[in-house]
Structures are given as structure tokens and as C-alpha cells.
Amino acid sequence: xxxxxxxxxxxxxxxxxxxxxxxxxxxxxxxxxxxxxxxxxxxxxxxxxxxxxxxxxxxxxxxxxxxxxxxxxxxxxxxxxxxxxxxxxxxxxxxxxxxxxxxxxxxxxxxxxxxxxxxxxxxxxxxxxxxxxxxxxxxxxxxxxxxxxxxxxxxxxxxxxxxxxxxxxxxxxxxxxxxxxxxxxxxxxxxxxxxxxxxxxxxxxxxxxxxxxxxxxxxxxxxxxxxxxxxxxxxxxxxxxxxxxxxxxxxxxxxxxxxxxxxxxxxxxxxxxxxxxxxx
Amino acid sequence: xxxxxxxxxxxxxxxxxxxxxxxxxxxxxxxxxxxxxxxxxxxxxxxxxxxxxxxxxxxxxxxxxxxxxxxxxxxxxxxxxxxxxxxxxxxxxxxxxxxxxxxxxxxxxxxxxxxxxxxxxxxxxxxxxxxxxxxxxxxxxxxxxxxxxxxxxxxxxxxxxxxxxxxxxxxxxxxxxxxxxxxxxxxxxxxxxxxxxxxxxxxxxxxxxxxxxxxxxxxxxxxxxxxxxxxxxxxxxxxxxxxxxxxxxxxxxxxxxxxxxxxxxxxxxxxxxxxxxxxxxxxx
Numbered sequence: 088x089x090x091x092x093x094x095x096x097x098x099x100x101x102x103x104x105x106x107x108x109x110x111x112x113x114x115x116x117x118x119x120x121x122x123x124x125x126x127x128x129x130x131x132x133x134x135x136x137x138x139x140x141x142x143x144x145x146x147x148x149x150x151x152x153x154x155x156x157x158x159x160x161x162x163x164x165x166x167x168x169x170x171x172x173x174x175x176x177x178x179x180x181x182x183x184x185x186x187x188x189x190x191x192x193x194x195x196x197x198x199x200x201x202x203x204x205x206x207x208x209x210x211x212x213x214x215x216x217x218x219x220x221x222x223x224x225x226x227x228x229x230x231x232x233x234x235x236x237x238x239x240x241x242x243x244x245x246x247x248x249x250x251x252x253x254x255x256x257x258x259x260x261x262x263x264x265x266x267x268x269x270x271x272x273x274x275x276x277x278x279x280x281x282x283x284x285x286x287x288x289x290x291x292x293x294x295x296x297x298x299x300x301x302x303x304x305x306x307x308x309x310x311x312x313x314x315x316x317x318x319x320x321x322x323x324x325x326x327x328x329x330x331x332x333x334x335x336x337x338x339x340x341x342x343x344x345x346x347x348x349x350x351x352x353x354x355x356x357x358x359x360x361x362x363x364x365x366x367x
Numbered sequence: 368x369x370x371x372x373x374x375x376x377x378x379x380x381x382x383x384x385x386x387x388x389x390x391x392x393x394x395x396x397x398x399x400x401x402x403x404x405x406x407x408x409x410x411x412x413x414x415x416x417x418x419x420x421x422x423x424x425x426x427x428x429x430x431x432x433x434x435x436x437x438x439x440x441x442x443x444x445x446x447x448x449x450x451x452x453x454x455x456x457x458x459x460x461x462x463x464x465x466x467x468x469x470x471x472x473x474x475x476x477x478x479x480x481x482x483x484x485x486x487x488x489x490x491x492x493x494x495x496x497x498x499x500x501x502x503x504x505x506x507x508x509x510x511x512x513x514x515x516x517x518x519x520x521x522x523x524x525x526x527x528x529x530x531x532x533x534x535x536x537x538x539x540x541x542x543x544x545x546x547x548x549x550x551x552x553x554x555x556x557x558x559x560x561x562x563x564x565x566x567x568x569x570x571x572x573x574x575x576x577x578x579x580x581x582x583x584x585x586x587x588x589x590x591x592x593x594x595x596x597x598x599x600x601x602x603x604x605x606x607x608x609x610x611x612x613x614x615x616x617x618x619x620x621x622x623x624x625x626x627x628x629x630x631x632x633x634x635x636x637x638x639x640x641x642x643x644x645x646x647x648x649x650x651x
Contacts, residue, residue, distance in 0.1 A: 256473045259442050263466040264488045264540050274487065278478040355477045359522050 143325045151325035152332055161314075165333060168310040171227060172299040175234025179295070180288055183239045187246025187287075188276070208240045212298050216305050230302040237298040241290040249283025250276055282356045285349045292345055296338050386419040386576030387453045387463065387543035389439070394448035395601075396434055408434045410601035411448065416544075421570060421577040423587035426597030426605075427638060432580045433548050435602060439578065440466040440546050452544065465542035469549040471530040475521035481508065481532050482517035488540040507535040510572075511565060527558035531565070538569060545570075547579040551586060560618050563589055567616060584634045588627055589616060596637055606637060 110116065125145050131137045132144035143151075155161035186204075190197040212233050223229040257279055261271035277284075303312025311334055318327035350357070391414040400406040408431040416422050426432045437443040439450050441459050449458045457464070465488075468474035475484050485504040495503070508514055511531040513524075521529050530550060537545060547566075551559045567590060570577055581587050587594045588610050596606040612626055621627055 254473055256468060256470060257476065259466070260468070260474050260476070262442060263440055263464075264491075265462070266487070266491055270491050274479075275476065278476070281478075353478075355520060355522070358520075359477045 140322065141324045143328065147325045148328040148332060152329035155326065155329055155333075161329070161333060164309075164311055164314045164330075165337060168299055168303065168312070169337070171230055171303075171310060172234060172295050175231040175299065176238050176291065176295040178231065179235035179238025180242045180291060182235070183242025183287065183291070184246050184284060186239075187243040187284075188250050188272075188280075190243075191247045191250035192276075204240070204243065208244075212237045213301055213305065216302060220306060225306050227307070229306060230299070233302045234295050234298050238291040238295045241294065242284070242287040245283045245287025245290070246280060249280030249287075252283065253279040282353045285353060289342075289345055289349060292341060293338070296341070300334065386574055388418050388451075389416040389464075389544050389576055389578070390414070390451040391435075391439060392449050392451065394435065394438060394450065395446050396431070396438060396443070397446045407601035409438075409445075410598075410603045412597070412602060412604055413448075414595065414604065416576055416578060419574050419576055420593065421579070421591045422593050422595060423579045423581060423591035424595045424597060425581055425584055425587045425634065425638065426602060427599050428582055430597050430599050431602035432597055435597075436466070436546050436548050436578065436580045439544075440464055442466060463543040465537045465540050465545055467533060467537045467545060467547040467550045469552060471526065471533045471550070471553070472521070474533055475529055475536075477520065477522055479520075480517065481513070481519050481521060481524070484521060484532060485517075485536045485539050488536045492540070504539060507539040508532070510538070510569060511535045527554045527562065530554060530562060534562075534566065534569070538573060538575075541573075542575055544576045544578065547577065547581075549581050550579075552581070552583070559586070564618055566590065567614075571615070584631055584638065585622065588612070588630050588634070589621060594630075594634060596634065606634075608634070 129145045132142050132147075152161070186200065190200050190204075216229070216233055219229055219232065223232055253276055257275050258271070261275050266275070299310070300312040300315075303310035304316050305312075307313060311330055315327055315330045315334075318324075318330060391412055394409060394412045395407070396409040397405040397407045412435060414422070424432050424435065434443065438445045441450075441457065441462075441464070444459050449456055451457065452463060455462075475481075476487065479487060482501065482504050485507060486500050489503070490500055493500070505514065505517060508517055511534055513528060513531050513535065516524060516528065516532075521532060524532065533550070550566075551562050554562065563586065566577075577590075579587065579590060584594075589612075591610055593607060593609050595604060596608075597603065598605045608630065610626075610630060612621055612624065
């Protein structure tokens with residue numbers, strides 16, 4: 088620990104030499120670039136550099152977003168999207184963890200299910216939505232199924248890998264104390280595989296978001312996806328961009344919240360790693 | 368063909384014994400080798416451990432002594448022979464026996480606090496309230512000198528402390544037999560001496576039967592009532608010697624006693640020079 092801290096300090100000394108280097112080694116340039124791009128957007132629309140009714144200045148988009156949120160038009164739309172996504176994501180993840188763990192623990196199940204999973208995995212979701220309409224109709228069942236289907240694979244594959252990577256000694260510890268299988272699954276296998284499982288859940292969160300919006304665009308009359316398409320048809324560009332801006336913010340916040348939660352849930356794994364590195 | 372080691376009466380410290388008689392009968396183990404041919408790890412080992420006895424098993428590295436211990440613990444199945452605890456056949460069924468691992472840093476579960484690690488060992492067996500379980504857990508932690516560390520995570524503790532937690536956890540399950548697989552080999556020399564005294568202290572208090580696998584002859588003599596020497600692979604019993612050192616044993620004096628040194632000389636001589644010939648003298 089102390090050694091690695093000393094090494095870090097040593098590495099930081101040359102950096103402190105120049106202010107310019109310190110600037111480029113911080114988060115500031117990233118934020119500056121973002122602000123510059125937004126200014127460019129604003130300027131290009133205002134100066135007539137891009138002359139189009141479909142290219143409103145950023146300030147107009149923000150105004151439209153605020154208005155949409157205040158008059159209660161946007162909020163139900165966002166909530167409907169999030170609620171739809173949450174259901175599909177939850178189902179996909181639950182089934183993914185269960186199947187992933189099952190195929191990791193049972194060789195016959197692995198041999199039975201793996202070919203099907205490997206075959207279905209690369210199927211692009213938008214491609215199967217039209218045929219799914221025949222099976223599931225046009226309502227929420229179709230959209231939730233699509234979200235669950237897409238969320239399933241990263242979770243199942245990561246859970247599979249995580250459960251198989253559990254240190255054999257953990258299984259032996261459970262056995263030497265005569266811990267029942269189910270208890271051992273819950274208290275040993277699951278926590279040991281959790282870093283992998285959470286990585287799968289995080290990947291699926293992004294995918295679920297994308298699939299939700301796409302599914303809403305293709306079928307149905309609810310949610311942000313549908314809202315975007317409607318605004319596009321109505322030539323209401325500021326509202327459309329406001330929808331996209333909101334979507335971006337929500338996705339960003341969801342991911343940040345997940346990462347923060349993940350870091351807390353598997354704090355031990357990160358710290359064990361640091362300790363082992365320190366010991367080397 | 369195999370030398371049979373009979374049980375020795377346990378020494379004075381363990382007159383009132385909760386340990387159980389452990390018998391290993393003609394135990395053999397063969398693994399499939401890289402070319403598919405069977406590789407014999409254990410020839411045929413017969414060993415009788417009296418209730419409350421402390422037996423150390425030493426042998427050249429790679430001789431299969433850990434394999435032997437894992438089979439006794441039920442973590443591996445034997446190819447032949449059987450393990451008896453009292454009168455019951457326990458082959459492959461871990462019952463009242465706990466295995467103490469060499470890699471303490473891996474055998475403690477890093478996502479659980481020290482207290483939860485200890486409770487993990489017995490909570491499923493005993494229908495006790497959370498408060499009672501916690502009291503019991505703290506008693507055992509106090510016994511290994513870690514009464515204050517229950518809320519920490521194992522990786523926040525030093526190596527020696529982690530092995531103390533592992534010992535507390537093993538004993539909290541109240542095993543009749545404690546099986547130790549080189550449990551002191553990865554701590555520093557001074558901590559090792561501390562842990563030796565600790566394990567003897569707990570053994571005296573708790574009267575469990577103890578089997579220790581080690582490559583450290585000094586450790587074997589210091590701790591055990593009897594030292595069993597295995598040959599090179601496939602493991603056979605080469606020799607069994609009663610240490611006959613008085614108890615309680617003292618970290619420094621015991622190790623300087625003439626009997627200790629004489630036994631050390633004899634066993635090291637055996638391991639360093641005669642193990643090859645011993646194997647030749649016992650062709651299979």
C-alpha cells in the first residue's frame with residue numbers, strides 16, 4: 088500500500104512542473120470541448136451558417152425542454168419509457184442470471200442450451216420486431232419482450248463466465264463446513280460471481296435503453312421513441328431535439344447511478360485486487 | 368506392505384476428550400495423468416488417530432500428503448480404502464471434520480466481514496438466534512485474540528490475523544477432527560511461532576483430534592504427539608514416531624530440548640537421505 092502510494096507520488100512530480108500539462112491531465116479539457124461544441128451549435132443556427140427550420144439553436148432546444156417539462160407534456164412520456172424499459176430489463180436480467188448460472192453449474196444444461204443461445208445472440212433486435220408483431224401483437228408485450236430479449240444475452244454470458252471463474256477454494260470452504268447447496272449458491276457462488284454479473288447488467292442497461300426507444304419508434308403510441316417520431320413528422324424540431332437531449336441526460340444519469348452502485352456493491356473485489364497488487 | 372501406525376494414547380492434556388477416533392484404512396488414490404495413464408499419488412496408507420490425539424504428517428514435497436488430507440476431509444474421493452470417524456464410514460462425506468486451508472487469504476470470503484465469515488461456518492447447522500450466533504462468533508474470535516476485529520473485512524487484516532480468523536472459523540464449527548494443510552507455511556517466521564502456541568492452546572481447551580500436514584519437521588515435532596513420515600509418491604507410511612515431549616510445550620525451551628533435537632535429527636536424516644531408499648525397500 089505505502090509502496091504504491093509512494094510510486095504514485097513519484098509519478099506525479101514531473102506532472103506538477105508545468106501548468107499546461109496539469110490542464111491537459113484534468114477533466115477540464117473534456118468539459119471545454121463539450122461547451123465549445125454546444126456554442127458552435129448555437130452560433131451555427133443563429134448566424135445562418137446552417138439555414139434550416141430543422142436546425143434550431145441549442146438555447147431554443149433547452150427552452151423547449153424546460154417548457155415541455157413544465158407544462159407536463161414530456162414527463163409522462165419519459166416515465167412511460169422508463170417504466171417500460173424497467174420491466175423488460177428486469178425480466179431479461181432475472182432470466183439471464185438464472186440461465187447463466189444454470190449453464191455454468193450444470194454440464195448437461197450447458198450442452199443443451201448453449202447452441203441455441205449462441206445462435207440467437209447475434210440476431211439484431213430491430214430485425215425481429217416486425218415478425219414478432221405477428222406473435223405478440225402491437226402492445227407493450229412486444230416491446231417488453233424485445234427489451235428483455237436484448238438484455239438477456241450480456242447478463243447470461245457474464246453470469247456464466249463469473250460463476251465458472253469462482254475460485255475452487257470457495258466451493259471447498261463451503262463443503263468443509265457442510266453448507267447446504269442453496270445456501271452456498273446464495274452466499275458463496277453469487278457474491279463471488281457478482282463482479283462479472285454486474286458488468287453484464289451494466290452492458291445490458293445501455294442496450295435496454297436503445298432497444299426501448301427503437302421499439303417505441305417502430306410500434307406503439309407511447310414513450311420517447313414515439314414522441315421523437317411524432318415531433319419529426321410535425322416538423323417541430325426544437326421539441327424533437329428536446330426529446331433527444333432529455334433521453335441523453337436520462338441515459339447518462341442512469342449509467343452514472345449504476346456505476347456508483349456497482350462500485351459500492353463490489354468494493355471488496357476492487358480492494359482485494361489493490362491489496363494483492365500492493366503485496367507484489 | 369504398508370507400515371501401519373497404531374494409535375497412541377493421547378497425552379495428559381487431553382484426558383477429557385471431545386475428539387473422535389479417526390481411522391484411515393488402506394487408502395489409495397490414483398489420478399489420470401497427462402497421457403491418460405493412471406498416476407498413483409497415494410499407494411496405500413493406513414493410519415489410526417486416537418481421540419484427541421495430535422498427529423503430524425510430514426513427507427517430501429509432492430508426496431501426496433495434501434491429497435491424503437483432502438480425501439480425509441471428504442473434498443476428494445479415494446480410489447481405494449476408506450475413512451472412518453468413530454465407527455462411521457465418512458468417505459466422501461465431510462462430517463464433523465473441518466479442513467484448515469493453507470491459503471488463508473483465499474479461504475476467507477472477501478465479501479463478508481470477519482464475523483460473518485466465522486458465522487458462515489456454523490449458522491446453517493445450529494438453529495440459534497442471530498444474537499446467540501454473534502455471541503458464539505465473538506467468543507471464538509476472542510479466543511484467537513481478535514475480539515475487536517469482527518467488523519473488519521479479512522483483506523484489511525495482516526496475514527497472521529487472517530489465519531487466526533480462519534482458525535476461529537474452523538473451530539466455531541466445533542469439529543471433532545481438525546485437518547490442517549500446511550496452515551502456517553505462508554506467514555512469517557515469528558507469526559508462525561505465535562500461531563503454533565495458539566493452536567496448541569486451543570487444542571488443549573477444545574480437545575479436538577488434530578491432523579497436521581506439513582513439510583516443516585520442527586513444526587511437526589513441536590505440535591504433535593506423533594509424527595508420521597510418508598515416502599515419496601506414491602505415498603506410503605515410512606515411519607511413525609511418538610514425540611514424547613512434555614506438555615505444555617514452550618516456544619523456545621521445547622525447541623532446545625535434547626529429545627526435540629534428537630528427533631529432529633532423526634526425521635531430517637530420514638527425509639533428506641533415506642526417503643529414496645525407503646521407497647526402494649518397499650517395492651509395490
